[in-house]
Amino acid sequence: MISIDSVLVVEDSQVLREVMKAVLTPHAKLVETAASVAEALAILEETPDFSLLLSDVQLSDGTGFDVLAHVRRSAPESRAILMTARWEAADAERATAMGALAYLPKPLTFRDIARVLRRAESLAAHRPTRRRSSGKAVLRDGARPGVPHFAWEMRDLSVSGAFLETTGPFAVGTSLALDLVLGADTVRVTAVVVRLEEPSWGGPGGVGVRFEDLAAEARALIEQHVAEARDDTF
Numbered sequence: 001m002i003s004i005d006s007v008l009v010v011e012d013s014q015v016l017r018e019v020m021k022a023v024l025t026p027h028a029k030l031v032e033t034a035a036s037v038a039e040a041l042a043i044l045e046e047t048p049d050f051s052l053l054l055s056d057v058q059l060s061d062g063t064g065f066d067v068l069a070h071v072r073r074s075a076p077e078s079r080a081i082l083m084t085a086r087w088e089a090a091d092a093e094r095a096t097a098m099g100a101l102a103y104l105p106k107p108l109t110f111r112d113i114a115r116v117l118r119r120a121e122s123l124a125a126h127r128p129t130r131r132r133s134s135g136k137a138v139l140r141d142g143a144r145p146g147v148p149h150f151a152w153e154m155r156d157l158s159v160s161g162a163f164l165e166t167t168g169p170f171a172v173g174t175s176l177a178l179d180l181v182l183g184a185d186t187v188r189v190t191a192v193v194v195r196l197e198e199p200s201w202g203g204p205g206g207v208g209v210r211f212e213d214l215a216a217e218a219r220a221l222i223e224q225h226v227a228e229a230r231d232d233t234f
Contacts (some may be wrong), residue, residue: 006030010040010055015141019150023110037062048074057084068098107138107151140177161210161223172208182225187218
């Protein structure tokens with residue numbers, strides 16, 4: 001299980017900041033968030049030695065590279081991961097040259113972050129889960145339609161609901177606006193958290209969600225995806 005002393009998340013979407021803080025809090029002693037380069041630099045002046053920087057590239061008053069450059073000067077031992085909705089090879093090379101552990105495309109999951117940290121620390125590979133993989137569930141941000149945000153691995157999909165590897169807890173009753181990525185298809189749903197599941201030797205923690213008011217077209221696509229996945233196991 002990944003454990004981090006302190007994390008600074010720099011992201012201009014309030015929804016994503018709150019979600020990432022909830023996801024990372026069970027794995028870190030301290031999680032701070034910033035909405036801009038200026039806010040991040042102010043936090044870093046007070047606490048320069050965060051063990052992990054997790055920053056979006058496109059920010060309102062600059063870029064994640066500006067934050068990374070500051071961290072490299074003030075706390076060169078800190079680890080850093082940049083994330084972006086507009087992945088470009090040149091920027092990936094620049095991130096590597098500046099010492100970032102990874103340059104990850106959005107949407108990303110906690111497991112994406114954990115894989116990078118495990119690889120950097122030369123830890124054992126993540127245990128395979130016994131749950132059946134069903135794709136990803138991408139969180140929608142109503143304030144920024146069309147921009148991909150945080151995503152979770154999705155398992156045990158059915159027309160009733162699914163299991164999301166959120167790692168961090170969500171309160172029962174929480175409503176989530178999701179895009180389910182099912183191969184070449186994307187299904188838009190509203191889901192409600194109905195149960196919590198702690199991490200165990202049998203698999204990662206997460207939440208069970210129930211789909212609300214599922215449209216006929218969405219139901220048909222989910223049924224088709226589940227049937228195809230079942231056929232692939234034989």
